[in-house]
Amino acid sequence: xxxxxxxxxxxxxxxxxxxxxxxxxxxxxxxxxxxxxxxxxxxxxxxxxxxxxxxxxxxxxxxxxxxxxxxxxxxxxxxxxxxxxxxxxxxxxxxxxxxxxxxxxxxxxxxxxxxxxxxxxxxxxxxxxxxxxxxxxxxxxxxxxxxxxxxxxxxxxxxxxxxxxxxxxxxxxxxxxxxxxxxxxxxxxxxxxxxxxxxxxxxxxxxxxxxxxxxxxxxxxxxxxxxxxxxxxxxxxxxxxxxxxxxxxxxxxxxxxxxxxxxxxxxxxxx
Amino acid sequence: xxxxxxxxxxxxxxxxxxxxxxxxxxxxxxxxxxxxxxxxxxxxxxxxxxxxxxxxxxxxxxxxxxxxxxxxxxxxxxxxxxxxxxxxxxxxxxxxxxxxxxxxxxxxxxxxxxxxxxxxxxxxxxxxxxxxxxxxxxxxxxxxxxxxxxxxxxxxxxxxxxxxxxxxxxxxxxxxxxxxxxxxxxxxxxxxxxxxxxxxxxxxxxxxxxxxxxxxxxxxxxxxxxxxxxxxxxxxxxxxxxxxxxxxxxxxxxxxxxxxxxxxxxxxxxxxxxxxxxxxxxxxxxxxxxxxxxxxxxxxxxxx
Numbered sequence: 001x002x003x004x005x006x007x008x009x010x011x012x013x014x015x016x017x018x019x020x021x022x023x024x025x026x027x028x029x030x031x032x033x034x035x036x037x038x039x040x041x042x043x044x045x046x047x048x049x050x051x052x053x054x055x056x057x058x059x060x061x062x063x064x065x066x067x068x069x070x071x072x073x074x075x076x077x078x079x080x081x082x083x084x085x086x087x088x089x090x091x092x093x094x095x096x097x098x099x100x101x102x103x104x105x106x107x108x109x110x111x112x113x114x115x116x117x118x119x120x121x122x123x124x125x126x127x128x129x130x131x132x133x134x135x136x137x138x139x140x141x142x143x144x145x146x147x148x149x150x151x152x153x154x155x156x157x158x159x160x161x162x163x164x165x166x167x168x169x170x171x172x173x174x175x176x177x178x179x180x181x182x183x184x185x186x187x188x189x190x191x192x193x194x195x196x197x198x199x200x201x202x203x204x205x206x207x208x209x210x211x212x213x214x215x216x217x218x219x220x221x222x223x224x225x226x227x228x229x230x231x232x233x234x235x236x237x238x239x240x241x242x243x244x245x246x247x248x249x250x251x252x253x254x255x256x257x258x259x260x261x262x263x264x265x266x267x268x269x270x271x
Numbered sequence: 272x273x274x275x276x277x278x279x280x281x282x283x284x285x286x287x288x289x290x291x292x293x294x295x296x297x298x299x300x301x302x303x304x305x306x307x308x309x310x311x312x313x314x315x316x317x318x319x320x321x322x323x324x325x326x327x328x329x330x331x332x333x334x335x336x337x338x339x340x341x342x343x344x345x346x347x348x349x350x351x352x353x354x355x356x357x358x359x360x361x362x363x364x365x366x367x368x369x370x371x372x373x374x375x376x377x378x379x380x381x382x383x384x385x386x387x388x389x390x391x392x393x394x395x396x397x398x399x400x401x402x403x404x405x406x407x408x409x410x411x412x413x414x415x416x417x418x419x420x421x422x423x424x425x426x427x428x429x430x431x432x433x434x435x436x437x438x439x440x441x442x443x444x445x446x447x448x449x450x451x452x453x454x455x456x457x458x459x460x461x462x463x464x465x466x467x468x469x470x471x472x473x474x475x476x477x478x479x480x481x482x483x484x485x486x487x488x489x490x491x492x493x494x495x496x497x498x499x500x501x502x503x504x505x506x507x508x509x510x511x512x513x514x515x516x517x518x519x520x521x522x523x524x525x526x527x528x529x530x531x532x533x534x535x536x537x538x539x540x541x542x543x544x545x546x547x548x549x550x551x552x553x554x555x556x557x558x559x560x561x562x563x564x565x566x567x568x569x570x571x572x573x574x575x
Contacts, residue, residue, distance in 0.1 A: 142410070161410045182409070199407065223380045223427035224409050224418055226344035231411060260407065 001057055002032060004050035006064025012040050013088065014049060017071035021058045021079025021098060029056060067107060073100050076117070089126070092119045108152065111145045120146045127152030127171065130164050138179060146235060156183045159200065165237055175202045178261055182228065184239065197254050197261035205240070205266045214253035214263055221247050222264065245269060278571050283547040283554060285570050290442045290539065290556035293564025296358050297437035297530055298365060299334070299384030300351040302373055307336060307347035313376035314349040317368045322474045325494055329364045330354040330439060330528050332471030343382045350384055352471045354528045358434040362392030365432060370398050374419070380427040388433025395428035438566050441527040441535040442557045444482065444501060445546050450521040452550025457523040463545035469534030470527050479524040485562050519552050532566065540573040
């Protein structure tokens with residue numbers, strides 16, 4: 001495992017897309033130290049900012065407050081990145097496989113357009129989690145993103161497949177223009193959830209304000225959520241699906257598109 | 272002392288012969304429901320009229336009841352094995368049977384129980400058309416599932432099911448002194464064999480009373496016809512070479528299909544052991560002289 005310890009938080013964003021197992025595994029430790037990173041428009045070396053130690057391999061550990069270090073794990077296909085601290089924007093952007101674990105917070109565009117792999121942020125995340133980049137048609141197409149804390153605007157914007165689960169409150173426009181996949185809001189969301197969604201599922205375990213373009217359909221316990229409950233249970237997340245505990249109110253929309261998406265709002269059984 | 276090479280279990284002679292079996296393809300279907308009763312109802316309906324590929328196109332049966340922790344959706348379930356001659360034909364039969372017997376049954380969902388199989392056939396991907404474009408899909412852990420809206424709620428079915436190599440036609444014959452003794456022994460054998468995973472006993476109650484021989488002597492278009500050598504009522508008739516020892520007045524057969532050779536061996540061994548009861552004179556097997564299939568299960572080896 002290679003360990004990179006941040007010497008000092010950069011004053012401006014540092015672009016470090018070479019910090020991924022795919023780029024580092026085949027290199028010697030000297031070659032890793034010499035990898036290029038960009039501080040603004042200036043090319044610098046990795047060891048200008050990080051103390052690099054350990055044996056090169058598929059595992060990478062980054063220590064320190066890296067909230068200004070962008071593009072960590074970009075396009076990674078394998079291996080594991082562990083960040084002991086915070087991470088900057090575009091963490092795991094376009095990643096295809098492997099896993100990323102962040103003990104602190106992550107910036108905007110976490111897992112944007114990812115097509116596989118697993119990201120777990122133990123703190124809060126910024127906006128555009130798993131989203132499509134501006135001008136792009138599709139956001140994440142597979143993989144799983146877990147956020148224990150809160151998340152920002154446009155979570156899952158234009159996502160096509162995959163799963164995003166957020167433990168804390170999510171800001172406006174969760175699931176904006178969603179095309180598929182599943183977003184689980186464990187503490188609900190603010191305004192305009194599911195706006196312009198075509199397909200896909202938003203599950204909220206708390207009551208949320210709904211757009212008038214979502215129509216109530218039924219109250220039931222969807223069979224497919226049991227699959228998700230079992231899958232998420234292995235990741236330490238409890239998704240209620242037992243009829244004895246309650247049921248989901250299904251709202252279809254967004255009729256403004258018109259869309260075939262759904263928002264499922266959990267209603268616990270009155271005790 | 273029994274003659275050299277002869278085996279007896281509790282006084283029942285085990286013939287020195289082998290059961291002949293043939294290559295098949297098999298799918299494992301996991302049916303879940305709100306209760307084990309409804310899962311079993313769907314499974315029994317799905318495996319109805321599936322005793323023999325000769326007349327039913329497939330052979331199917333219930334493999335096991337599954338606990339909630341053994342099923343994909345955490346509900347009680349039943350594992351069903353379906354056998355056919357090839358993947359394409361088996362796929363079509365699965366569409367028919369899941370569509371008519373599982374989709375229609377309250378609270379059920381249907382999953383592939385053989386994800387490791389190399390071949391896959393589309394099932395939910397065709398059944399989805401029942402949803403008339405109101406259906407939707409979910410993609411989780413590399414597998415696609417279809418959600419088909421139905422009056423009761425939603426039917427969830429996996430898009431594709433695995434098809435693996437398998438063996439069909441493993442068997443043994445119970446030669447009893449009378450009908451009661453043969454049936455009692457066969458019931459004991461079925462009870463023991465149904466505890467083995469990876470096999471099914473496709474015939475009614477797991478027992479066949481009408482064992483067949485390959486082809487027919489007089490009707491050339493028949494694929495199979497009555498096994499005259501083991502019919503007690505034909506003993507002594509001109510033109511019939513009876514294979515029945517003296518004292519045998521009723522014969523029942525147990526047929527077993529399995530996902531692999533080991534599973535069939537385990538089932539045959541358990542079944543033969545259980546069938547050796549008072550009133551049973553001999554246990555033998557359907558040996559067709561190599562004409563039925565390439566797999567041979569020697570009864571003496573099953574008893575090790």
